[in-house]
Amino acid sequence: MAKQTAGRDSLGEFAPQFAHLNDDVLFGEVWGREGTLSLKTRSILTISALVSKGLIDSSFQYHLAAARENGVTKGEMADILTHLAFYAGWPNAWAAFRMAVEAYKDGGGTGGGLFGLGEPNTAYAQYFVGKSYLKPLTDPKQAIFLANVTFEPGCRNHWHIHHAAQGGGQLLLCTDGRGWYQEWGREARALNPGGVVFIPAGVKHWHGAARDSWFSHVALEAPGEGCSTEWCAPVDGEAYDALP
Numbered sequence: 602m603a604k605q606t607a608g609r610d611s612l613g614e615f616a617p618q619f620a621h622l623n624d625d626v627l628f629g630e631v632w633g634r635e636g637t638l639s640l641k642t643r644s645i646l647t648i649s650a651l652v653s654k655g656l657i658d659s660s661f662q663y664h665l666a667a668a669r670e671n672g673v674t675k676g677e678m679a680d681i682l683t684h685l686a687f688y689a690g691w692p693n694a695w696a697a698f699r700m701a702v703e704a705y706k707d708g709g710g711t712g713g714g715l716f717g718l719g720e721p722n723t724a725y726a727q728y729f730v731g732k733s734y735l736k737p738l739t740d741p742k743q744a745i746f747l748a749n750v751t752f753e754p755g756c757r758n759h760w761h762i763h764h765a766a767q768g769g770g771q772l773l774l775c776t777d778g779r780g781w782y783q784e785w786g787r788e789a790r791a792l793n794p795g796g797v798v799f800i801p802a803g804v805k806h807w808h809g810a811a812r813d814s815w816f817s818h819v820a821l822e823a824p825g826e827g828c829s830t831e832w833c834a835p836v837d838g839e840a841y842d843a844l845p
Contacts, residue, residue, distance in 0.1 A: 652697045685697070713749070716738060734751040752778075758809055778816035779813075781809060783806060792818070
């Protein structure tokens with residue numbers, strides 16, 4: 602989460618201690634503890650608390666934008682507020698929905714799932730249809746490399762093959778949204794959170810988001826010798842569009 606300065610900007614001279622607690626403790630130390638709760642989970646908890654207390658104000662507007670940035674999709678926000686309506690009150694939910702509609706008016710949320718969106722995947726953009734994002738989770742110099750890969754709705758990578766002289770292959774751990782995986786000559790397989798895909802070396806395949814959903818998975822390159830990736834042609838657009 603971006604460093605917060607609202608406390609010092611508004612109250613730095615009048616209440617410096619409060620500004621410090623707001624910027625450095627609440628938005629620094631508490632929100633910064635991603636090892637216990639993800640930013641997405643913290644956003645959902647904060648939205649729930651504010652709606653329950655009827656605090657549908659500028660701070661709620663800020664947290665709606667943060668929730669979207671932290672991967673809460675439009676569909677998820679709609680379900681969250683609908684659920685809250687039965688516990689926090691119908692008028693509170695109506696007020697929250699009015700702000701949420703504005704916050705999500707130009708799209709369904711930025712995705713990223715449990716681990717966040719990361720940066721645009723420019724290094725491999727030529728092998729994708731649509732935009733994808735990459736967030737490294739480990740240092741390859743210290744451990745097996747793990748990365749969170751996020752696909753915007755409709756984004757998918759080209760057909761490709763992971764080659765290896767020995768071992769190799771790839772493991773996908775699906776964490777958020779809805780996507781697809783397909784091996785050459787086989788039917789496409791739907792991917793949802795909790796799904797696991799092992800792709801042996803030498804298997805031609807593709808994976809990506811559904812047309813109407815962001816999708817995220819953690820990608821793990823299986824240890825092997827002489828590993829390389831061969832990129833092939835894009836997925837046929839008509840065949841992709843025919844997927845439900």
